[in-house]
Amino acid sequence: xxxxxxxxxxxxxxxxxxxxxxxxxxxxxxxxxxxxxxxxxxxxxxxxxxxxxxxxxxxxxxxxxxxxxxxxxxxxxxxxxxxxxxxxxxxxxxxxxxxxxxxxxxxxxxxxxxxxxxxxxxxxxxxxxxxxxxxxxxxxxxxxxxxxxxxxxxxxxxxxxxxxxxxxxxxxxxxxxxxxxxxxxxxxxxxxxxxxxxxxxxxxxxxxxxxxxxxxxxxxx
Amino acid sequence: xxxxxxxxxxxxxxxxxxxxxxxxxxxxxxxxxxxxxxxxxxxxxxxxxxxxxxxxxxxxxxxxxxxxxxxxxxxxxxxxxxxxxxxxxxxxxxxxxxxxxxxxxxxxxx
Ligand SMILES: [Zn+2]
Numbered sequence: 392x393x394x395x396x397x398x399x400x401x402x403x404x405x406x407x408x409x410x411x412x413x414x415x416x417x418x419x420x421x422x423x424x425x426x427x428x429x430x431x432x433x434x435x436x437x438x439x440x441x442x443x444x445x446x447x448x449x450x451x452x453x454x455x456x457x458x459x460x461x462x463x464x465x466x467x468x469x470x471x472x473x474x475x476x477x478x479x480x481x482x483x484x485x486x487x488x489x490x491x492x493x494x495x496x497x498x499x500x501x502x503x504x505x506x507x508x509x510x511x512x513x514x515x516x517x518x519x520x521x522x523x524x525x526x527x528x529x530x531x532x533x534x535x536x537x538x539x540x541x542x543x544x545x546x547x548x549x550x551x552x553x554x555x556x557x558x559x560x561x562x563x564x565x566x567x568x569x570x571x572x573x574x575x576x577x578x579x580x581x582x583x584x585x586x587x588x589x590x591x592x593x594x595x596x597x598x599x600x601x602x603x604x605x606x607x608x609x610x611x612x
Numbered sequence: 613x614x615x616x617x618x619x620x621x622x623x624x625x626x627x628x629x630x631x632x633x634x635x636x637x638x639x640x641x642x643x644x645x646x647x648x649x650x651x652x653x654x655x656x657x658x659x660x661x662x663x664x665x666x667x668x669x670x671x672x673x674x675x676x677x678x679x680x681x682x683x684x685x686x687x688x689x690x691x692x693x694x695x696x697x698x699x700x701x702x703x704x705x706x707x708x709x710x711x712x713x714x715x716x717x718x719x720x721x722x
Contacts, residue, residue: 392722393636394633395639395719395720396719398629398718399715399717400625401715402618402625403618403714404625519647520614541691541693541694576704577706577707
């Protein structure tokens with residue numbers, strides 16, 4: 392005889408509980424953290440390097456590297472004087488909360504204001520897995536096309552900040568900004584958007600200033 | 613893809629709820645906005661359940677279509693992957709009302 396046992400549990404609830412623990416640990420140490428996600432080719436690496444450069448001297452930074460394919464080398468970050476940890480995902484398509492839990496103790500958290508996590512470059516998987524950061528950031532870029540929110544709703548749904556990179560290419564690429572933004576805002580009306588060009592540097596100050604404010608407010612609370 | 617870790621989570625939840633009983637079927641509810649590939653989950657399922665009380669069990673996927681509700685006129689519709697505008701009044705002010713489910717709904721044991 393077969394009996395049905397009702398469960399109704401979110402498939403990733405175990406992951407989400409560990410993510411909550413990561414956030415508690417970061418809060419205890421007074422460290423703010425951001426999870427940077429992007430599709431391959433969106434310019435994640437140069438965006439992170441520019442961000443680190445802009446924040447240097449303002450905030451004490453640490454880096455966690457989850458992307459083996461396009462990462463800013465953890466050694467490069469360390470050479471620049473930043474504490475950095477490389478996570479080996481074993482070819483996995485996303486970071487999960489356990490990976491972050493393993494990586495965090497390798498950073499001198501008590502000495503840091505902000506930990507920046509570079510997630511694996513992929514538009515499908517990272518959105519499903521909370522890792523416990525305070526802010527999920529997605530980098531989109533002009534050449535990827537204006538239909539991305541419609542094709543990858545899950546990814547656009549789960550972030551608090553959207554960076555639109557490579558705005559310097561607007562004159563050369565067919566990209567309907569209002570169509571793009573309309574799709575984003577239908578999925579995620581509260582998202583904060585920063586158009587930037589890592590190439591010209593345009594928009595990077597606004598992002599860096601906003602993030603600095605966010606970190607300072609977070610660390611006070 | 614991330615189906616292996618998803619499949620492992622499904623098995624953990626199923627085993628935790630089955631006690632010592634043999635699992636015959638696991639019933640999943642997956643919304644359209646939660647990305648997961650059935651075939652690939654089934655493939656991993658057959659692999660990782662070997663030697664567990666879930667060996668030989670079936671996965672049943674209940675798919676929930678994505679649904680949006682217009683915040684202006686209240687019209688309920690299934691969005692396409694080209695536009696989320698309300699087909700009734702063309703408003704872009706819409707919200708997701710179904711399609712984010714990602715659950716183990718129940719298990720059938722004997
Ligand atoms: Zn309407």
